Amino acid sequence: MAGVCRVKRLREWAAARGADGNDRFAARRRSGSSHMALAGVLFCVVSFWGQAWRVLTLGDHNTRVVLLGTVTLGVSGGVVGVFMLLRKQALLGDVVSHSALPGVAMAFMVMEAFVPGSGKSLPALLAGAALGGIAGMLCTRAIGRWTRIKDDAAMAIVLSVFFGIGISLFTVIQRLPAGNSAGLSHFIYGKAASMKVDDVRVIGAAALAALVICGLLMKEFAVVAFDERFSAVQGWPVVWLDVGLMTLVVVICVIGLQSVGLLLVVSLLIIPAASARFWTDRLVAMLAISGLIGGFSALAGVTISAVYPRVATGATIVLCGSAVFGLSLLLGRRHGFVPRMLAQSGARHRARRYGARDERNGDRDGTRGGGRDVD
Amino acid sequence: MWIEAWRHLAHWTSVDGWIIATGAVAAMACALPGCFLVVRKQSMMGDALSHAALPGIVLAFLLVHGLRGAGWLSLESVAAWRHASLLAGAIAVGIVCAVGSELLQKVGRVESSAALGVVFTSLFALGLLLVRLVADKVDIDPDCVLYGALENVILYEVTPWGIPRAFLTNGLMLGLNGAVFALFFKELRVSAFDPTLAMSLGIHAPALHYLLMAITAVTLVTAFESVGSILVIAMLIVPAATAYLLTDRLSRMMWVGLLIAALSSLLGHALATVATPMVFSRLGYPEVRDASTSGMIAVAAGLLFTSAMVLGPRYGLLSRFVARWLLAHRVAREDVLGLLYRAAERAERRAPLSLALIREGLARGTTSIWLAMRDLRWRRWIERATDGWLLTADGHDAARQLVRSHRLWESFLARNYPARTLLHESAERVEHFIDEALRAELADELGSPTIDPHGAVIPPDSPGDLGTRRDEPRSVLSDP
Numbered sequence: 001m002a003g004v005c006r007v008k009r010l011r012e013w014a015a016a017r018g019a020d021g022n023d024r025f026a027a028r029r030r031s032g033s034s035h036m037a038l039a040g041v042l043f044c045v046v047s048f049w050g051q052a053w054r055v056l057t058l059g060d061h062n063t064r065v066v067l068l069g070t071v072t073l074g075v076s077g078g079v080v081g082v083f084m085l086l087r088k089q090a091l092l093g094d095v096v097s098h099s100a101l102p103g104v105a106m107a108f109m110v111m112e113a114f115v116p117g118s119g120k121s122l123p124a125l126l127a128g129a130a131l132g133g134i135a136g137m138l139c140t141r142a143i144g145r146w147t148r149i150k151d152d153a154a155m156a157i158v159l160s161v162f163f164g165i166g167i168s169l170f171t172v173i174q175r176l177p178a179g180n181s182a183g184l185s186h187f188i189y190g191k192a193a194s195m196k197v198d199d200v201r202v203i204g205a206a207a208l209a210a211l212v213i214c215g216l217l218m219k220e221f222a223v224v225a226f227d228e229r230f231s232a233v234q235g236w237p238v239v240w241l242d243v244g245l246m247t248l249v250v251v252i253c254v255i256g257l258q259s260v261g262l263l264l265v266v267s268l269l270i271i272p273a274a275s276a277r278f279w280t281d282r283l284v285a286m287l288a289i290s291g292l293i294g295g296f297s298a299l300a301g302v303t304i305s306a307v308y309p310r311v312a313t314g315a316t317i318v319l320c321g322s323a324v325f326g327l328s329l330l331l332g333r334r335h336g337f338v339p340r341m342l343a344q345s346g347a348r349h350r351a352r353r354y355g356a357r358d359e360r361n362g363d364r365d366g367t368r369g370g371g372r373d374v375d
Numbered sequence: 376m377w378i379e380a381w382r383h384l385a386h387w388t389s390v391d392g393w394i395i396a397t398g399a400v401a402a403m404a405c406a407l408p409g410c411f412l413v414v415r416k417q418s419m420m421g422d423a424l425s426h427a428a429l430p431g432i433v434l435a436f437l438l439v440h441g442l443r444g445a446g447w448l449s450l451e452s453v454a455a456w457r458h459a460s461l462l463a464g465a466i467a468v469g470i471v472c473a474v475g476s477e478l479l480q481k482v483g484r485v486e487s488s489a490a491l492g493v494v495f496t497s498l499f500a501l502g503l504l505l506v507r508l509v510a511d512k513v514d515i516d517p518d519c520v521l522y523g524a525l526e527n528v529i530l531y532e533v534t535p536w537g538i539p540r541a542f543l544t545n546g547l548m549l550g551l552n553g554a555v556f557a558l559f560f561k562e563l564r565v566s567a568f569d570p571t572l573a574m575s576l577g578i579h580a581p582a583l584h585y586l587l588m589a590i591t592a593v594t595l596v597t598a599f600e601s602v603g604s605i606l607v608i609a610m611l612i613v614p615a616a617t618a619y620l621l622t623d624r625l626s627r628m629m630w631v632g633l634l635i636a637a638l639s640s641l642l643g644h645a646l647a648t649v650a651t652p653m654v655f656s657r658l659g660y661p662e663v664r665d666a667s668t669s670g671m672i673a674v675a676a677g678l679l680f681t682s683a684m685v686l687g688p689r690y691g692l693l694s695r696f697v698a699r700w701l702l703a704h705r706v707a708r709e710d711v712l713g714l715l716y717r718a719a720e721r722a723e724r725r726a727p728l729s730l731a732l733i734r735e736g737l738a739r740g741t742t743s744i745w746l747a748m749r750d751l752r753w754r755r756w757i758e759r760a761t762d763g764w765l766l767t768a769d770g771h772d773a774a775r776q777l778v779r780s781h782r783l784w785e786s787f788l789a790r791n792y793p794a795r796t797l798l799h800e801s802a803e804r805v806e807h808f809i810d811e812a813l814r815a816e817l818a819d820e821l822g823s824p825t826i827d828p829h830g831a832v833i834p835p836d837s838p839g840d841l842g843t844r845r846d847e848p849r850s851v852l853s854d855p
Contacts, residue, residue: 090489091419113658146692147684153616156418157680160609164673167606171667172651176660189503263426264503267496274489312507318500325493329483337482 034333063306066192069200070259070298070317076207077256077268078276078294079214080248082287085273086225091155092246093266095140096133097253098159100262101166103132104187105173112176120184122199126254129187133250136162190261190314192302203255210248214287221245222283260314268294271321278332293328297321376653383649393529395644397542398672401598402610402636404549407556408591409615410629415567415587419488421611423476423495424469424588425595425604429502431468432596435460437509458544462593469592472498473585523603523669541601548597555590556629559583564625602669609673614639617676617683620690639679643672706807707747709777710737713806715757715766716774720831727763775834780809782827782834783817786851789828790821798828826850 084090107128111121136158143154170184186194195203214221223231224241232238249269256265276290301317330337412421439457443450472494479490528541556563563583566573570580591611598607618631647668655663685692714736718728734744748764751757756770766774784805785798795801809817818824818836826848827833 085486085489088486088488090486090492091422094419094422094492143684147620148690149616149619150413150416150418152416153413153418153612153619156422156608156612157616157677159422160606160613161673161677161680164606164609164670164677166670168647168651168666168670168674171670172655172663175663177662264496264500266492267500270489270492270496274485274493277485278483310508312503315500315504315507318496319504322493322497322500325497329479335484 034331038327038331060306062193063302065197065200066195066259066306066313067299067302069195069203070192070302070313071295072204072207073252073256073259074268074272074294074296074298074317075291076210076214076294077252077265078272078290078292079211079287080245080252081269081271081273081294082276082283082290083214083221083225083245084249084269085277086222087245090270090273091266092137092140093249093253093269095136095155095159096246096250097257097262097265098166099136099139099162100129100132100253100257101187102162102169103128103130103135103166104184104257105166105169106132108173108184109169109176122202122258125184125187126202126257129254129257130250132162132166133253134247137246137250186261187257188261188263189312190257190259190264192259192313192317193305195258199258203258206251206255210251213244213248217241217244218283218287260317264314264318267318267321271318271325272297275321275325275328275332278328278335280334293321293324297324379653380649383652384645387648390526390529391644391648393539393542394525394668395641397529397539397545397601398525398640398643398668399637400542400545400549401601402614402640402672402676403633404545404552404594405598405607405610406614406618406632406636407549407552407629408587408594409611410618410625410632411563411567411587412591413612413615413619414625414628418612418616419491420473420476420588421591421595422608423472423491424592425607425611427468427472427495427498427502428465428592428596428599428604430498430505431464431502432461432599433502433505433509435464437505438464461596465592465596466589468498469588469595470585473588523599523601523606525601525668528600544597545601548594552590552594555586559586560626563587567625602672606669606673609676610636610639613673613676613680617680620680620683620687623689635676635679639676640672642675642679644668646675647671703743704746704750707737707739707743708750709807710739711744711747711751712756712766712770712774713777713781715764716771716778719766719771725760725765727760727765729763733764772838775838776811776814777806779834779836780814781806782831783814783821783824784809785827785829786821786824786833787817790851821851822849824849824851828852 081090081093084092104125105128107124108120110128111124139162140151140154140158143149143157144151149157173184220231220236220241221244223234223236224238224245228238231241252269253262253265256268260268272290272294273286275293276286279289280286297320298317300320302313304320305311305313305316328336331339333339409421412418436457439460442456475494476487476490479485479493480487483490485493525541529539533539534543562573562578565576566578566580566583573580573583595604595607595611598610602610614632614635615628617635618628621631622628647666647670651666651671652661652664655661683691686694688694711733714733715728718726718732730748733748734741737744748757751770752759754769756767756773757764758767759765781802784802788795788798788801814836825833825835828851830850832848
């Protein structure tokens with residue numbers, strides 16, 4: 001009985017809310033309170049473990065380094081991912097990360113050939129990865145533009161063929177006297193725990209540069225993402241902006257290779273942006289929320305894998321992101337499932353109350369809205 | 376170099392034969408559903424399924440291990456049950472992936488590629504997590520799942536008949552796929568190109584969609600042992616895409632896809648065992664004897680795709696370039712003919728046109744005019760006169776047809792689109808594409824006019840015609 005009353009009150013609450021759905025201040029008030037509630041619950045859960053607390057207070061040097069690197073990566077991935085989501089090209093990050101593999105292998109072989117022993121130097125490998133990613137991107141565009149192959153098939157072709165080249169080169173490297181590719185296979189699965197301070201400097205610098213460029217070119221990226229023809233007509237250099245955005249994606253994928261590995265780096269771009277979409281319709285808010293979610297999932301992932309050593313860091317980061325996505329899907333203020341259902345039931349409630357004809361209610365009061373047309 | 380290649384090839388034994396055969400059978404089994412994925416624009420779904428199958432595999436292994444631990448399964452039957460549970464796990468996860476991404480799109484209103492990306496990366500992360508966590512209970516090597524070990528499988532898992540088990544399983548998969556696609560070909564084809572039409576015909580398009588996803592998932596998992604999960608995407612999509620560039624009919628595309636899949640297996644093994652040592656010994660690394668066959672199969676498929684992209688007879692870049700160039704050449708040739716005809720019309724007696732005047736009259740580059748002139752001379756349609764070029768009798772015929780097309784088209788436009796002013800420009804373009812049948816049709820429709828809207832004479836169909844027709848000149852513009 002009490003439950004039914006509560007449901008009825010909930011419906012009326014939703015109906016009252018629905019009536020002033022366009023009131024922006026009401027929207028901000030509502031989103032502020034639910035955001036804080038969510039943050040509070042999460043914080044209580046996380047601080048339950050003493051070890052987790054130690055990690056969060058940056059007590060352990062190693063974990064501090066890893067935290068810094070991955071959180072910066074998560075934030076910048078979230079921000080760049082928003083633009084990719086808006087352009088409906090979310091899976092291009094998968095192509096870039098898979099195409100980076102032959103670049104890494106070739107960089108290793110070239111470095112070994114010229115300066116034996118220097119094969120595993122990180123800047124060289126990352127440069128190779130970037131070149132490989134760019135090559136993959138260009139091949140995808142070329143196939144999509146010059147043949148009748150559609151974009152999705154072009155992506156799958158480039159992804160698999162480049163990955164095949166990379167795997168073949170890896171097996172060749174394994175047979176070389178100098179190469180044991182143990183260090184190189186970390187690029188596939190990620191080994192965040194083995195991040196060093198120098199790596200974090202590289203990652204931090206690249207991520208910061210990506211964020212700055214996104215901030216400076218936010219409006220340009222947005223207009224190209226929303227309406228390419230319009231921006232071309234307005235005189236924006238659409239091709240160069242496209243190239244710029246792709247370069248940012250390549251940068252994110254390359255710096256993410258080390259922490260989450262190439263198979264999962266695409267999730268850093270997709271999941272925070274897709275989650276942020278449920279909370280807001282405005283671009284600036286979406287960028288901020290996406291960065292926050294990316295950073296938060298990196299934080300949570302590293303913390304959990306620091307507490308439980310057998311748990312892979314990259315996978316945990318992605319799963320934390322998925323958990324936030326699930327929560328956003330259900331509870332997101334703007335397009336989440338539960339608020340939408342409540343708004344719909346509120347609208348039905350209001351419609352019934354104000355006398356619209358509804359087959360289920362019938363027409364109890366004969367004077368309202370006229371009688372039935374047919375019996 | 377060829378002798379060295381032959382020497383490497385001669386080292387091939389029956390093991391190499393089985394490797395190629397198994398790779399070919401696996402690739403062919405994957406190419407069949409791959410054709411439909413390419414045509415339905417769902418290639419990345421294949422990518423998603425192959426990533427998402429990892430947790431299915433791990434969970435299936437865990438289930439079998441748990442059943443064995445609980446005493447429900449004997450040690451001998453574990454191997455058989457493992458395979459069955461792998462397939463079941465793959466189907467389950469495949470359906471979860473497909474259904475999940477569709478739910479996200481429809482109910483969650485997430486953009487389609489993002490929905491797919493969220494689902495499969497989450498599932499793959501879950502799989503990676505599980506693999507690491509249960510590594511002591513279950514012997515899955517993540518590297519092996521990822522890029523396979525074709526050689527090991529052939530060598531170490533042989534049935535009593537001497538045939539590798541991988542060949543048998545993939546062969547069975549190929550047979551099953553062939554049967555299913557032969558049985559449901561018409562329904563799958565309709566629902567691929569027009570799901571609404573399929574539904575109206577009574578074909579349940581969503582069920583067929585899930586059938587395709589399930590078959591893809593099962594094929595993927597069966598091929599995992601041979602080439603690993605990521606390279607399976609190569610075998611799924613690349614031969615099908617190559618076939619898509621070579622033919623227009625779906626049935627032919629599937630046959631061509633099968634052929635190319637088998638070819639890429641052969642070529643891949645050749646690249647791995649012959650080309651790799653040759654290349655690397657030249658680079659100074661003689662200890663590199665071979666590379667991974669599965670990786671090289673993907674590379675070979677990519678090479679075949681690139682050659683189809685460039686050299687394909689209908690849609691290849693080279694053939695399209697050549698066709699465009701030939702068309703430009705024909706247009707240049709006909710432009711020269713038209714120019715010479717009009718010059719001869721204006722002049723009272725034979726007046727040859729010099730090259731300079733020809734160049735001036737046409738807005739074209741020097742090379743294309745030069746080539747056109749050479750072609751016309753070779754056909755004996757023009758001949759050299761004292762200070763210029765003249766049309767021969769054959770050339771005059773050809774030019775007459777062209778100018779007739781031009782002026783008939785102008786009349787057609789003037790009759791049907793009276794407000795239109797750019798008659799000549801349109802006719803300049805269209806005259807090259809009007810053939811004899813169309814000329815006859817135009818003449819019939821317009822009532823065989825003899826004067827065009829600009830007042831010039833429309834050349835008759837054959838030279839003797841002008842005298843036998845009615846005497847007054849007829850033009851489209853003078854009709855009531």
